[in-house]
Amino acid sequence: MTETDLNPEALPAGPDGVLVRFALTPDPAAMAALEVLVAALEAAPPEGVVEIAPALVSVLVRFDPARTRRAALARAVLAEARRIARERPAPPAPKRRWTIPAAFGGRHGPQLAELAERAGMSEEACVEAICEADLRVLTIGFAPGQPYIGLLPEAFDIPRLSELTPQVPGGAIVVAVRQIVLFGAPSTTGWRQAGQCGFRTFMPARSEPVLLQSGDAIRFERADAAEVESLLDSADGLGGAKLETLT
Incomplete structure (x- = not known):
């Protein structure tokens, strides 16, 4: 996978979820990018987030509809995912x-x-x-x-x-x-x-x-x-x- 191949997207998931993914296959670059994104979301969850459930190259972000809207949450998480895809920061060190x-x-x-x-x-x-x-x-x-x-x-x-x-x-x-x-x-x-x-x-x-x-x-x-x-x-x-x- 080349540097330009990471194209994150945000998709609706159920009544209260946004699925953000970096790729369709378990590519090393996509997995590394997801680690960074999940760490960022866990350190500073967007308003209304109630669950962060990572997979290999995607993460499901569930929200409280009384506190935020799907579109606003998708924009915020996708913006961070695109920054990570562009800058390629190293994954956080294991604790x-x-x-x-x-x-x-x-x-x-x-x-x-x-x-x-x-x-x-x-x-x-x-x-x-x-x-x-x-x-x-x-x-x-x-x-x-x-x-x-x-x-x-x-x-x-x-x-x-x-x-x-x-x-x-x-x-x-x-x-x-x-x-x-x-x-x-x-x-x-x-x-x-x-x-x-x-x-x-x-x-x-x-x-x-x-x-x-x-x-x-x-x-x-x-x-x-x-x-x-x-x-x-x-x-x-x-x-x-x-x-x-x-x-």
Whole structure:
């Protein structure tokens, strides 16, 4: 995508929403621009805004019709989106970092070999690239607490499988289109499973059911299979993960 390809638009969404999007596909430039826009909206919400719900390249802004009008809100948010598209400021630095132990390959990552082949590297190099990548939670969606994490190096710009895998386990680390999804529970997927961890992204009975936040930095730390196996059923659902405050 070139500098001139970011053309944000504002669309009506339901009776009380405005959807602002930078692109129709998960392009890195569009995702970076959205991070900046969401941070700006959260720091200084326009009058009447009651909810800011980001996705990968778009954000839904809901408003109170008694306090503002859709047209006024759309103009304000679109003006800021256009400024960001024009100036391309860097995304805000993450405030927190999660380090998550994970096992790769074997029964914990049955499609690692296929993923590595598609990425043009050895399995060892593939795991190293995943663990060394500067990753963030791009958005949370599809299922409660489920993160989309990225971006991996360009070698991982690999399409989804042509057929669905009927089920991967909770804690599965699956990869496609330079992104990682970390499943909190068993799920069907069209992404390749490279690893598994004991971190549970959503536990209704936990005091904080959803632990990850959009913008959190993520670092996967390679662990041996036996260690991860012992962490799969950890009572707190952390699976040995550690949280560090960065700012």
